[in-house]
Structure formats: structure tokens, C-alpha cells
Amino acid sequence: MTKAIAMISGGLDSLLAAKLIKNQGIEVIGVCFKSYFFNEDNAKRMTAQIDIPLEVVDFSEEHLEIVRNPKHGHGKNMNPCIDCHAMMMRYSGELLKKFNADFIITGEVLNQRPMSQNKGALQTVKKESGVGDKILRPLCAKNLDPTEMELSGLVDREQLLDIKGRTRTAQMELAEKWGIVDYPSPAGGCKLTEPNYSKRLKITLENTPTITKRELELLKIGRHFRVNNGATIISTRTADEAKSIKELLNENDTVMLAKDFSGSMIVILSKDPSLSDIEYGAKLTARYSKGKDLGVITIKYGNYSKPLNKIVEAAAATDEEINTYII
The missing domain is CATH 3.40.50.620 (HUPs)
Structure with a gap:
């Protein structure tokens, strides 16, 4: 036959x-x-x-x-x-x-x-x-x-x-x-045809000699920001994205949440982020929380899977601060 x-x-x-x-x-x-x-x-x-x-x-x-x-x-x-x-x-x-x-x-x-x-x-x-x-x-x-x-x-x-x-x-x-x-x-199926994912991937490949499956999966989730020192910060947009990103995180990642308001989970892909990373991540956390219009609010943070027992105060990031680093 x-x-x-x-x-x-x-x-x-x-x-x-x-x-x-x-x-x-x-x-x-x-x-x-x-x-x-x-x-x-x-x-x-x-x-x-x-x-x-x-x-x-x-x-x-x-x-x-x-x-x-x-x-x-x-x-x-x-x-x-x-x-x-x-x-x-x-x-x-x-x-x-x-x-x-x-x-x-x-x-x-x-x-x-x-x-x-x-x-x-x-x-x-x-x-x-x-x-x-x-x-x-x-x-x-x-x-x-x-x-x-x-x-x-x-x-x-x-x-x-x-x-x-x-x-x-x-x-x-x-x-x-x-x-x-x-x-x-x-148009569905291949992530490589999606403009936002492709832009993130291109930047990552240009700056990373080797790339892991985890890094490629993280590129698919949330809003991505690449700050001056090359660190990547991710802001989840939905509860489903927050659930998905938790499956990819480890104790070397830093998580930030608004202390008194619901909103986005912010992840800094670094165990020991710099002070500027923390400050910018906190501004993003405030911006994408229910307290974004209330001035300075309290942000808690720490390494994933451990208590978020560190505190920083921050006002919401401005449009200019968002647009400077978003990819």
C-alpha cells in the first residue's frame, strides 16, 4: 500500500x-x-x-x-x-x-x-x-x-x-x-512570529552566550524590562501569568509585591539585585498595583520560596520610566 x-x-x-x-x-x-x-x-x-x-x-x-x-x-x-x-x-x-x-x-x-x-x-x-x-x-x-x-x-x-x-x-x-x-x-503556533517575544529573544541571544530552557520560557510571560546593568525584571499581567511564572522561579530570583494592595508580581532575575534594581522594581510594583494613585506605598520583597521580609517605600513608576526599559 x-x-x-x-x-x-x-x-x-x-x-x-x-x-x-x-x-x-x-x-x-x-x-x-x-x-x-x-x-x-x-x-x-x-x-x-x-x-x-x-x-x-x-x-x-x-x-x-x-x-x-x-x-x-x-x-x-x-x-x-x-x-x-x-x-x-x-x-x-x-x-x-x-x-x-x-x-x-x-x-x-x-x-x-x-x-x-x-x-x-x-x-x-x-x-x-x-x-x-x-x-x-x-x-x-x-x-x-x-x-x-x-x-x-x-x-x-x-x-x-x-x-x-x-x-x-x-x-x-x-x-x-x-x-x-x-x-x-x-497566525498562531510559533512564538518566533510574535513581535514582542522576538524582540526579547533577540536581545537575550545577543547578550547571553548560552541560554537555558527556563530563560526561554520566562520570555513568554508578562512585561519585560531590561535595566542599565543588564538585569531583567518581569511584571506579571494576570493571575494565570503569576501562576505560570512560579513554576519557573527558584531561590535565586527576587520577588516583589505591594504590601497592602493587590496587583502584579514583580520578579528580578537576580538573587542579589543592585540598589537601582530594587528601586526600579519597587516603582514597577507600585505602578502595577491597586495603590498606584496613592503616592508612596510599601513594597515587600525577598528571594522566592522564602519570606518576603524586606521592605522598601516607592511611588509608581512614571510613563517615561516605564518606556525607558520596557522591551
């Missing part, structure tokens, strides 16, 4: 591509990738809707190196899409052997994304992957030259599609036809 590996991003397009090939009586096995910047949650939910198995590949460390130094550059933010797709293709090529599969399916649509899905980029990925002759893009196949899978009759080209451009009307119509109702927005 003909067998295909479908690269599942967790979005709608890749699922539709897999379903299109499955409808030709071809066995389809999904593969998704997880890294520090995206995970497999959406892919699991999506593949369940068309009843195909899913193989999860963790390539976090290798992907981080590509984010640092992409051969083909970054996109609008910190997303190295061409290099990332080529690496995914290489991994998928290895899975062809593991599953004794015949070819690889992707959900790419010609000209949907200006950097990574124009004709030149698709050709670059095909070449860099090392498995170019095994790649089939079912959603836009009729806009591209026939692959060996189509020429040999392994896949019926007439049942493939000619979608192109940024409109998603055709995809949404297919989803409705096939009863696929649970899918994320096109």
Missing part, C-alpha cells in the same frame, strides 16, 4: 493536505515538531479529526541554533522559516525509512507567505532538504511542476489543488465539507 508522511504544523492547511492524500486511499502518518518556540498540542488535536497517527519529533536544541544563525535569514521577526522548513523536511526524510513510506506531504500554499512560500523559497527548501524529489504540496500542486509521485501515478494529480495567494476561502470551504471545525488561526 502507498504510504505518505504528512508534516502537520497544527494549522488547517497541513491537515487539509493530509486529508486530500488520505482520500486517495493512501495511508498517511502525521509528523509534527516541537521546540522551545512551538509544541505538538494543536497537531494532536488536529490529526484526531481525520484519524491519522502522529509522530512527535523534538528538535529543540538544533532548532535553537538555527534561530541564532539562520543561513537564509529571519523573517519579519525572529522566525527563520526557510531554514526551519528545510530542517523539518530532512527529519521527515529520515522517517520515510522508519515507516517505509513513499513520499512527504506539506500544507504549503504558493505565495501565501511572502518569505517562505514564494516559488523561490519552495525551491530552496526542496534543495536544502536533501529529499526534494519526495516532497508533494497537494494544496498548490497544480501551480507547480509535476512531482515524480504524480508522473508515476502514485498520486492522482487531477485530485490535487491549485490554491495560491493569501486568501483562505478555498481552505475554509474544504474544512466545512470535511467536517473539520476545530482549527487555530493562521
Whole structure:
């Protein structure tokens, strides 16, 4: 029986591509990738809707190196899409052997994304992957030259599609036809496409020779401030963020809270912060508390997991003080 590996991003397009090939009586096995910047949650939910198995590949460390130094550059933010797709293709090529599969399916649509899905980029990925002759893009196949899978009759080209451009009307119509109702927005999934996260990551990579998983996770939470001496201060925005950040903190981190008012948790990523760090952190604590309009208020602080038994008085940070260090 003909067998295909479908690269599942967790979005709608890749699922539709897999379903299109499955409808030709071809066995389809999904593969998704997880890294520090995206995970497999959406892919699991999506593949369940068309009843195909899913193989999860963790390539976090290798992907981080590509984010640092992409051969083909970054996109609008910190997303190295061409290099990332080529690496995914290489991994998928290895899975062809593991599953004794015949070819690889992707959900790419010609000209949907200006950097990574124009004709030149698709050709670059095909070449860099090392498995170019095994790649089939079912959603836009009729806009591209026939692959060996189509020429040999392994896949019926007439049942493939000619979608192109940024409109998603055709995809949404297919989803409705096939009863696929649970899918994320096109912009979701990869943190590297988010401007704020990308800015924080860029600054961190430029100033940190080695970066840990904890540091990458902390970049996703709250408001971030980088003060003159390079210290990072985080202000949580919601109760959920406060809960999430507690799972990442240790006794080397300093926590600040308004003594008599509810509000943001402030974290200084330092066991022994400088006096200026404490003063600025206290101003942030006052600013993001219910007592921000009451003048000077009392701020308590200390190392995480220990009593917050140190006290400092502070007035709320001004807009200028916020804007000077926020990233």
C-alpha cells in the first residue's frame, strides 16, 4: 500500500493536505515538531479529526541554533522559516525509512507567505532538504511542476489543488465539507512570529552566550524590562501569568509585591539585585498595583520560596520610566 508522511504544523492547511492524500486511499502518518518556540498540542488535536497517527519529533536544541544563525535569514521577526522548513523536511526524510513510506506531504500554499512560500523559497527548501524529489504540496500542486509521485501515478494529480495567494476561502470551504471545525488561526503556533517575544529573544541571544530552557520560557510571560546593568525584571499581567511564572522561579530570583494592595508580581532575575534594581522594581510594583494613585506605598520583597521580609517605600513608576526599559 502507498504510504505518505504528512508534516502537520497544527494549522488547517497541513491537515487539509493530509486529508486530500488520505482520500486517495493512501495511508498517511502525521509528523509534527516541537521546540522551545512551538509544541505538538494543536497537531494532536488536529490529526484526531481525520484519524491519522502522529509522530512527535523534538528538535529543540538544533532548532535553537538555527534561530541564532539562520543561513537564509529571519523573517519579519525572529522566525527563520526557510531554514526551519528545510530542517523539518530532512527529519521527515529520515522517517520515510522508519515507516517505509513513499513520499512527504506539506500544507504549503504558493505565495501565501511572502518569505517562505514564494516559488523561490519552495525551491530552496526542496534543495536544502536533501529529499526534494519526495516532497508533494497537494494544496498548490497544480501551480507547480509535476512531482515524480504524480508522473508515476502514485498520486492522482487531477485530485490535487491549485490554491495560491493569501486568501483562505478555498481552505475554509474544504474544512466545512470535511467536517473539520476545530482549527487555530493562521497566525498562531510559533512564538518566533510574535513581535514582542522576538524582540526579547533577540536581545537575550545577543547578550547571553548560552541560554537555558527556563530563560526561554520566562520570555513568554508578562512585561519585560531590561535595566542599565543588564538585569531583567518581569511584571506579571494576570493571575494565570503569576501562576505560570512560579513554576519557573527558584531561590535565586527576587520577588516583589505591594504590601497592602493587590496587583502584579514583580520578579528580578537576580538573587542579589543592585540598589537601582530594587528601586526600579519597587516603582514597577507600585505602578502595577491597586495603590498606584496613592503616592508612596510599601513594597515587600525577598528571594522566592522564602519570606518576603524586606521592605522598601516607592511611588509608581512614571510613563517615561516605564518606556525607558520596557522591551
